[in-house]
Amino acid sequence: MKTPPEGATTSRRGFLGLVGLSAVAAASGGLLSACSTPSGPRPGSGGATAAAADKLTSLTPTYTAFPGVKPDLPGTVSNLPGVPDVSGGFTTYPASPVQALTQKAGKGGTYTAMTPLWGPLPPGLEDNSYFQAANADIGATVQFQITDGTVYADKAIARLASGDLPDIMVIPSWEIEKMADFNTAVDKAFEDLTPYLQGDKVKPYPLLANLPTAAWQWSVWNNKLMAVPFPTEPYPFALLYRKDIFDKNGWNTNPKTADELFELGKEITDPKAKRWAFGSIHEMMWPTFRIPQEWRYEGGKLVHKYETPEFELMLAFMQKVFKEELVHPEVVSSKGANEKDLMASGQILIYRDGLGGWKELLQQHRAKNPDFAMNAFPVFAHDGGTPMMYHGNAAGIFTFVKKGLPKEKVEEILSVLNWCAAPFGTKEYELSNFGVEGEHFKRGDNGIPELTDLGRKEVAYTYGFLGGRPLYVDWPYPDAVKLNVEWQNASFPHLEKAPFDGIRVQRPSRMSGLQVPTEDKFTDIMRGRRPVSDAKQIVAEWQRDGGNEARDFYMKVLQDNGRA
Amino acid sequence: MTTTPAWAERPTRVGALLKGAVLTLIALSVLFPIYMVVLTSLSTQETVTRAGGLVTVPGELSFAAYAELFDGGVVTRSVLVSLGVTGVGTAISLSVTVLAAYGLSRPGSLLHRPMLFLVLLTFLFGPGMIPSYLLISSLGLTDSYWALILPGAVTAFNLVVMRAFFMNIPEEVSDSARIDGASEFRILWRIVLPMSKGVVAVIGLFYAVGYWNSFFNAVLYLNDSAKWPLQVVLRQYVLQGQALVVGQSSTATIAGQSLPPSLAIQMAIVVVALLPVLFVYPFVQKHFTKGVLIGAVKG
Numbered sequence: 001m002k003t004p005p006e007g008a009t010t011s012r013r014g015f016l017g018l019v020g021l022s023a024v025a026a027a028s029g030g031l032l033s034a035c036s037t038p039s040g041p042r043p044g045s046g047g048a049t050a051a052a053a054d055k056l057t058s059l060t061p062t063y064t065a066f067p068g069v070k071p072d073l074p075g076t077v078s079n080l081p082g083v084p085d086v087s088g089g090f091t092t093y094p095a096s097p098v099q100a101l102t103q104k105a106g107k108g109g110t111y112t113a114m115t116p117l118w119g120p121l122p123p124g125l126e127d128n129s130y131f132q133a134a135n136a137d138i139g140a141t142v143q144f145q146i147t148d149g150t151v152y153a154d155k156a157i158a159r160l161a162s163g164d165l166p167d168i169m170v171i172p173s174w175e176i177e178k179m180a181d182f183n184t185a186v187d188k189a190f191e192d193l194t195p196y197l198q199g200d201k202v203k204p205y206p207l208l209a210n211l212p213t214a215a216w217q218w219s220v221w222n223n224k225l226m227a228v229p230f231p232t233e234p235y236p237f238a239l240l241y242r243k244d245i246f247d248k249n250g251w252n253t254n255p256k257t258a259d260e261l262f263e264l265g266k267e268i269t270d271p272k273a274k275r276w277a278f279g280s281i282h283e284m285m286w287p288t289f290r291i292p293q294e295w296r297y298e299g300g301k302l303v304h305k306y307e308t309p310e311f312e313l314m315l316a317f318m319q320k321v322f323k324e325e326l327v328h329p330e331v332v333s334s335k336g337a338n339e340k341d342l343m344a345s346g347q348i349l350i351y352r353d354g355l356g357g358w359k360e361l362l363q364q365h366r367a368k369n370p371d372f373a374m375n376a377f378p379v380f381a382h383d384g385g386t387p388m389m390y391h392g393n394a395a396g397i398f399t400f401v402k403k404g405l406p407k408e409k410v411e412e413i414l415s416v417l418n419w420c421a422a423p424f425g426t427k428e429y430e431l432s433n434f435g436v437e438g439e440h441f442k443r444g445d446n447g448i449p450e451l452t453d454l455g456r457k458e459v460a461y462t463y464g465f466l467g468g469r470p471l472y473v474d475w476p477y478p479d480a481v482k483l484n485v486e487w488q489n490a491s492f493p494h495l496e497k498a499p500f501d502g503i504r505v506q507r508p509s510r511m512s513g514l515q516v517p518t519e520d521k522f523t524d525i526m527r528g529r530r531p532v533s534d535a536k537q538i539v540a541e542w543q544r545d546g547g548n549e550a551r552d553f554y555m556k557v558l559q560d561n562g563r564a
Numbered sequence: 565m566t567t568t569p570a571w572a573e574r575p576t577r578v579g580a581l582l583k584g585a586v587l588t589l590i591a592l593s594v595l596f597p598i599y600m601v602v603l604t605s606l607s608t609q610e611t612v613t614r615a616g617g618l619v620t621v622p623g624e625l626s627f628a629a630y631a632e633l634f635d636g637g638v639v640t641r642s643v644l645v646s647l648g649v650t651g652v653g654t655a656i657s658l659s660v661t662v663l664a665a666y667g668l669s670r671p672g673s674l675l676h677r678p679m680l681f682l683v684l685l686t687f688l689f690g691p692g693m694i695p696s697y698l699l700i701s702s703l704g705l706t707d708s709y710w711a712l713i714l715p716g717a718v719t720a721f722n723l724v725v726m727r728a729f730f731m732n733i734p735e736e737v738s739d740s741a742r743i744d745g746a747s748e749f750r751i752l753w754r755i756v757l758p759m760s761k762g763v764v765a766v767i768g769l770f771y772a773v774g775y776w777n778s779f780f781n782a783v784l785y786l787n788d789s790a791k792w793p794l795q796v797v798l799r800q801y802v803l804q805g806q807a808l809v810v811g812q813s814s815t816a817t818i819a820g821q822s823l824p825p826s827l828a829i830q831m832a833i834v835v836v837a838l839l840p841v842l843f844v845y846p847f848v849q850k851h852f853t854k855g856v857l858i859g860a861v862k863g
Binding site for chain 2: 112155166330458
């Protein structure tokens with residue numbers, strides 16, 4: 001074991017007390033999974049302290065747009081506090097990517113970096129020409145300590161507790177959620193980046209200055225800028241459909257009410273032809289029924305989503321959908337049904353997924369079936385009124401620097417992160433995503449990089465996690481990019497203005513623990529095993545078991561921030 | 565010639581048929597999922613897509629999933645790591661367990677009661693993840709293969725079972741050897757162990773399967789992914805496609821070919837992870853019929 005240099009680590013005993021031992025906290029995991037954009041609960045500021053993003057602006061780096069690349073399809077600049085922008089999209093791959101940095105980022109240092117990975121393991125640094133090429137371009141050696149993305153929290157917590165930390169540590173926000181006292185641990189474990197990045201101090205790192213301010217606001221803990229953020233797209237999910245099959249059958253691609261969606265479902269469903277309209281859609285029905293994402297503030301009171309009259313309407317609607325057998329039987333019988341495979345085979349035609357799921361299906365099926373196409377339904381309200389859509393936080397993943405490193409090392413690391421933050425359309429991005437041209441990738445149709453055999457073995461998404469970059473839609477399918485950006489721009493005006501927008505507040509663990517058992521009961525109603533009238537009783541149980549306590553907590557947060 | 569005991573009734577034709585049918589059903593319920601897994605692992609994307617999941621009717625067959633797995637050397641290397649850890653680990657675990665069980669099975673051994681108490685205590689209290697990590701880290705074992713072997717080298721359950729088996733061996737046998745001047749070590753080696761082949765084989769298998777399947781310790785203690793054992797490496801393939809966490813996965817499609825179906829890869833992984841255990845079981849199975857727990861019940 002390498003012994004950390006003197007002073008570079010906090011005592012293990014100290015850490016034990018700081019890091020929440022409720023590591024596995026399965027209870028809070030209901031909403032959060034590796035394949036969905038984090039939504040709802042905000043990453044841990046621990047306990048009753050909550051920080052309003054609008055008060056944190058003075059801490060964030062001054063935003064300076066990187067002039068080198070401009071998307072063909074413009075996005076939407078967010079005017080909501082803490083809510084991400086729509087970054088826009090590229091319909092073509094730039095013929096000659098621009099060189100974003102004129103000087104070497106590194107000064108020859110060697111740094112360990114712990115990152116998650118959701119994919120096949122690449123060979124290690126010594127046997128991997130992609131890592132070697134990227135490190136050579138950076139001018140420093142980044143040694144990745146790759147960890148299984150699904151058990152990342154376990155390892156991160158153990159390492160935080162032992163003080164045995166890498167120089168650079170990536171922690172996704174949904175893992176921070178599982179760490180009970182992250183707010184305290186973050187101070188002990190990681191370097192305060194405020195003196196390096198606040199305001200105009202970010203100037204030496206132009207690509208970090210290109211990250212949206214809303215994303216930086218999520219990187220503040222204890223009034224200090226603690227991490228480099230990975231910006232996200234605003235939408236946690238959408239209602240996706242098989243555009244190719246819809247077009248062929250002339251079905252309604254723009255349902256405007258819940259009833260129209262139901263009729264559409266009836267028209268599509270034909271069990272004899274092994275075709276059902278829906279996979280899992282109920283979470284998308286929440287915004288459709290204008291149910292708040294978490295809380296609604298009205299008349300000086302906080303009302304939780306379960307308590308709204310709209311929630312009961314949604315339950316009744318979903319009960320009708322299940323009763324009419326419009327949902328694929330495998331989805332009905334199993335929570336783990338592979339809806340993507342069912343979509344691909346045309347057994348279901350509409351389901352709820354993140355926009356990333358759209359791309360994944362295209363990647364898997366476009367090559368063999370050039371007609372394969374998908375789209376998202378325009379957002380609509382159940383009664384045909386003004387639609388509403390949920391939004392996620394502006395940052396989903398954070399990159400921390402180990403505390404106690406000498407100033408010049410911290411600066412070199414930030415410079416490395418600056419290299420990693422190069423956006424689509426730059427040479428640095430190309431190298432970090434595809435490796436070296438001619439070796440790891442070659443240009444295919446329309447100049448789009450295609451990995452070679454060597455690239456497939458060696459290139460893994462690693463540098464990309466070290467800090468983020470504006471999240472352009474850069475899929476190699478121009479038609480889908482256009483549809484995606486259009487949908488994102490069209491949905492943006494309908495984003496819910498929630499009472500806690502821009503306030504980072506950790507959901508009380510008791511309330512998190514209530515979520516799964518309570519929603520299981522609501523599932524019983526949707527599946528027709530309990531009458532809709534039972535909803536009131538379920539809500540009463542929720543209130544009794546911790547819901548009311550949570551309301552008091554959230555109310556105090558609103559008052560503390562001058563919003564109530 | 566019939567094997568029916570004298571006191572048993574002759575089975576009726578219906579009874580025999582029913583038994584046959586039930587046993588066939590049970591066998592099918594085990595074999596059919598394995599058939600689906602193997603078939604899916606050998607199927608092309610079209611076949612998997614047509615089936616909308618696991619394949620039951622064979623279509624076009626392809627070894628693409630296996631080629632994808634073993635391409636690049638990472639999986640091959642991890643197979644060697646797993647074999648090494650399983651071999652060394654099983655040898656160490658068996659040696660320590662046999663020695664400890666023998667010592668604890670002799671009533672006169674020094675401190676055998678407090679020792680046994682300590683062993684039994686581990687049934688009740690697990691160490692917890694963070695204390696374990698602190699221990700391994702303080703011993704300087706992070707990033708070392710020993711971190712996969714030493715923390716779980718002895719399992720209290722296996723030790724107790726083996727001890728009970730040893731206690732079941734008549735005292736007279738070892739007494740006679742002792743009279744002939746044999747040392748304790750010699751008694752264990754020449755008398756007790758040859759009489760305990762069954763339990764040693766079965767417990768050895770338990771340990772080996774445990775090491776072969778070990779996953780979490782490797783995730784926790786090995787930072788250098790080049791040292792990962794097979795199960796951790798294979799798991800990464802299962803996660804393929806979940807990288808779309810914030811819509812950031814690579815833009816590239818694969819030159820000249822499309823990705824093998826992820827379900828086929830997942831099933832190929834199941835097959836690869838299953839095979840060694842499947843091969844070893846028939847050789848140890850005969851010892852199961854003798855019943856490893858006989859000693860435990862009688863003891």
